[in-house]
Amino acid sequence: MTPTKRRAEGVRRPACGLAVHGSRVLLLAAVAGLLIGCGEKGKHGASAEKPLVTGVEVITAGAAPRERFAEVVGTVRAKRIAFVASQVMGRVTSVPVVEGTRVGKGAVLATIDDTAIRAQLAAAEAMVAEAEAGREEAERAIAQAEAGKTLAEKTYERFRKLHEEKVVTPQEFDEIEVRRTVAVKEYERALERRAQVAAKSSQAKAQADAARAMLSYTLVTAPFAGIVTEKKIDAGSMASPGVPIVVLEETGRYRIEASVPETYLGPLKVGSRVRVVLDGGGGEEMAGSVSEVVPTVDPASRTFTVKVDLPRGGELRTGMFGRVLIPVGKEPVLVVPQRAISQVGGYDGLYTVSADNVARLVMVKTGRTFGDWVEILSGVDPGTRVAVSPLERLVDGARVEIRK
Numbered sequence: 001m002t003p004t005k006r007r008a009e010g011v012r013r014p015a016c017g018l019a020v021h022g023s024r025v026l027l028l029a030a031v032a033g034l035l036i037g038c039g040e041k042g043k044h045g046a047s048a049e050k051p052l053v054t055g056v057e058v059i060t061a062g063a064a065p066r067e068r069f070a071e072v073v074g075t076v077r078a079k080r081i082a083f084v085a086s087q088v089m090g091r092v093t094s095v096p097v098v099e100g101t102r103v104g105k106g107a108v109l110a111t112i113d114d115t116a117i118r119a120q121l122a123a124a125e126a127m128v129a130e131a132e133a134g135r136e137e138a139e140r141a142i143a144q145a146e147a148g149k150t151l152a153e154k155t156y157e158r159f160r161k162l163h164e165e166k167v168v169t170p171q172e173f174d175e176i177e178v179r180r181t182v183a184v185k186e187y188e189r190a191l192e193r194r195a196q197v198a199a200k201s202s203q204a205k206a207q208a209d210a211a212r213a214m215l216s217y218t219l220v221t222a223p224f225a226g227i228v229t230e231k232k233i234d235a236g237s238m239a240s241p242g243v244p245i246v247v248l249e250e251t252g253r254y255r256i257e258a259s260v261p262e263t264y265l266g267p268l269k270v271g272s273r274v275r276v277v278l279d280g281g282g283g284e285e286m287a288g289s290v291s292e293v294v295p296t297v298d299p300a301s302r303t304f305t306v307k308v309d310l311p312r313g314g315e316l317r318t319g320m321f322g323r324v325l326i327p328v329g330k331e332p333v334l335v336v337p338q339r340a341i342s343q344v345g346g347y348d349g350l351y352t353v354s355a356d357n358v359a360r361l362v363m364v365k366t367g368r369t370f371g372d373w374v375e376i377l378s379g380v381d382p383g384t385r386v387a388v389s390p391l392e393r394l395v396d397g398a399r400v401e402i403r404k
Contacts, residue, residue: 050358054401057389058353059340063332063382066370069275069325074258076278076310076320078251080224083244086112087217092237097246101228110233110245112218121211128208131201138194145187152176152183226250229318254316255291258324259303268293268326274308275325278316286311288324334380335373340388341366351387351394352380353402359387361396 086092090112097109156176163173220239230247239245256276260268268290276288292307308324310316340350341364348366351359364379380386387394394400 050397050399051395052399052401053359053390053393055390055403056353056359056387056394056400058385058387058400058402059337061334061336061376061380061382061384061386063334064373065330066333066335066368066375067327068329068331070261070264070328072258072260072324072326074256074306074308074322074324076254076256076316076322077318078226078249079253079255079309080226080250081229081318082223082226082248082250084109084220084223084246084248085242085244086110086220086239087241088112088117088214089238089240090114090116090218092233092235092239092245094235095231095233095245097228097231099228099231102226102251103222103228103248104225105222107222108219109222109228109248110220110239112220112239114215114218117211117214117218121208121215124204124208124211127204128201131197131204134197135194135201138190138197142187142190142194145183145190149180149183149187152180156180220245222248224248224250249318252312254310254318256288256308256310256322256324258306258308258322259298259301260306260324260326262297262302262304264326264328265293265295265297265304267328268306274327276308276310276322277325278320278322285325333368333370334376334382335370336376336380336386337388338369338372338374340386340391341374342391350380351391351396353385353387353400357400357402359394359396359398359400 093111093113095110097103097107103109156179159168159173159176162168163170226248228246229249231245232247233239233243233245256278270290270293272290274288274290275285277285288308288310290306291309292305294305294307297304306324336350342349342351342361344361344363347363349361349363352362353359362379365377367375367377369375387400
């Protein structure tokens, strides 16, 4: 092939590739030129006439009032987090859980050596048995003393009448009166003995109950169903009352805690509805409800703490990062349907339709989404006609026939 032919062929074969040289402006201009050149080459060859696209659906971009939000960052936490500790001191004999273990309410989290406590319980139960035996003996003594007192009182009544009739001597009557007094005293002493035995029995039972309670404390159990997030001690270590052994987190009930500027201290109340976006949850918005508002303002940061309950479900975990969107009023927002947006070279674009029904590809900067609508921050103005379908047939500069 001759050089002349190669040059001619090179003219007939325009390149459809694109080299990016750092500037977005250059990229967008190159993309637009590329689309025009390649589109014309594919459809009309060397002809300069633009293609005609029929049945184009067009809407007018307009500003609509939308909720305006103030955004603050926060951290997800479980509503219930328990630092589970032992109530007795002793050597830890086992910790049958690890981080990530799911447990039910009452599940054993750790066991404490119970040898000494079992010995205390045995001694207390022996005291209870002894007190019960003493109580039975006291009851028999009371019955015997009561019988003696009854006999002595009856004898005294008979001798009193005989003494009044001068049948018995005063000395004989005095002896009977002394016997009655002795019988009454013996009965009273038997009652006192029973009271002492009852007190001793109650004390022994209380000691036994305390020993049983201490024995139950050697089993450290879960106060609620949840997941173990931290194990702070291993078997063989010494457990002390109040020193956590494991950290237990209740699953299914979470909230996000955020520091909010003091400007919003008035509008935010318990029960206020807000929106929450969790970056770890795919960025999807969810509804939240303010459950607590800490009224104290931090003098250093000029913020106060707000706690927002999150809906049940989802893969929520303590420590996740999230954003709380607080409604602060409404503002006009320029929106277009999401289906009007095209991806061009990694950027967002849409086709505008001019007064003479020519489609132009315009690069835009998008913002928030509102259902099926997306906010346009820059690129088009309100009142601009925008094509929403069929985008796959549109090219920059194409003539369009608008669908009625």
